[in-house]
Amino acid sequence: MCPSKNQLETEIDENDIIAQRRSKLADMRSLGIAFPNDFRRDAFAGELHAKYDEKTKEELAVDAMQVSAAGRVVLKRVMGKASFLTVQDVTGRIQFYVRKEELPEGIYEDFRKWDIGDIVGGVGQLMKTNKGELSVQVNSIRLLTKSLRPLPEKHKGLADTEIRYRQRYLDLIVNEASRNVFTTRSKTIHAMRRYLIERDFMEVETPMIQSIPGGGAAEPFTTHYNALDADMYLRVAPELNLKRLVVGGFERVFEINRNFRNEGVSTKHSPEFTMLEYYQAFADYDDLMNLTEDMFRTLAMQVIGTTEFVYQNTTIDFGKPFARLTLLGAIAQFNSDIDEKDLSSLSGAKKIAKQFGIEVNKSWGLGKLQMEIFEACVEDRIEQPTFITQYPIEVSPLARRNDTDPSVTDRFEIFVMGTEIANGFSELNDPEDQAERFRQQVLAKEAGDNEAMHYDEDYITALEYGLPPTAGEGVGVDRLVMLFTDSPSIRDVILFPHMRPKK
């Protein structure tokens, strides 16, 4: 009989270290339960340090506190009759002091064979060593889970980005900085949720699988829904459904969830990314800029404890009022040789676009040209948080027209360190205008723009029932976490970034 593929792979993957550990596990199996689950702890490393680091050796000796702690062995210093183990749990590291004479007969000899990476539990007295390190002097120690594979190098850790992403668990075991990134991510999302709930927003979940992908200019992933026998899409945004909910009377809603865009991968783009999207009735884009500014400031304080932080060697200040510039004003401000007037005519804008080496597509209107020029000569250069407003109608098919200048919308995006962090606007609630904008999108799609939107008839119907005056915004959660954690790549803040399957 041929061995299965899995067996083959396992065999190929084996080396001496794994074989030795597997043999140790076999010995454990022969003695009884090799993977026990009856050890209970009453202490965590981090709490022990927080509570007792200040106590002296003598004070601890008088108290003679008994604790039981558990975790993964990350360092060991074994001597003939006594040893020190550094054990890591979810809160940090605590040292175990293991003395042969305090353990039952024969246990110390077994213990000496345990490996770095094993999960152990120990019970004993809290004490301080002569060098002042808080430790648990164990009178009972058990191997709770045998680790068959050697951990990465104990000091330099795991550096190989491919392994860090593919085997994130290893990265998390070994690299404290990586653990911190993901706890910061969790705190950010928690604080965001609390911020909105405190302001009477209701959290909702809307479909990931949609028959018409809407709400964003992006190419969707496609799939087939067997039970309905229908081709479907993974959503590119929850926008249209959230606004349907506002039509339904939920005047403040938000969703923190994944969006999927079948597009390029880069340090700033992941095809599967997390977005906060929220809608507030009886508010406009100006209200949301104010809310965004306050929310970002609040999150920074709550999550990293300061509104001033360093991102890739640049100090970012969320404490000062965020700059606000119109799209055309920003282009003019960052390029002293460009005048807003030149940007306002099709011929002038084309000329400027060509100066920046932009390949002008014939189907582009003035608005698209202006957007391209902005991206070419402003976006990357914005460092401190800056709202850009008044985006052209052509590139904002769901946003409300400005009352005084109908060629632009009441829309903003906020940029930090050359990256768009959020996009919001007063919602277009005129169903007839929206229908016309959808028709323009369909024309663009037919002309070959894969990112153009579909015509969503039901959404128009919803608007015809009446969407109250509303503003909404999407916030790139991953990108915000990148800022808070000083991470250069979006993959660094996603636990399991997509990788090409290994062959």
Added chain:
RNA sequence: GGGCCGUUAGCUCAGUCGGUAGAGCAGCUGGCUUUUAACCAGUUUGUCGUGCGUUCGAUUCGCACACGGCCCA
């Protein structure tokens, strides 16, 4: 999709102007009852990413491919 860089022991890395490889850590053996990346002595481990080519000989040179990273579109 294009450009550049990388892939060597379980991990972190060196190296070979072409003669099949080393260090530290981890592992193993021995010693050590307050260590701190413990220490001391000894010791094991590699399809040098894959394939093809050039060559007497390729981990090293060339080409292709795979995977990853960064930049650009």
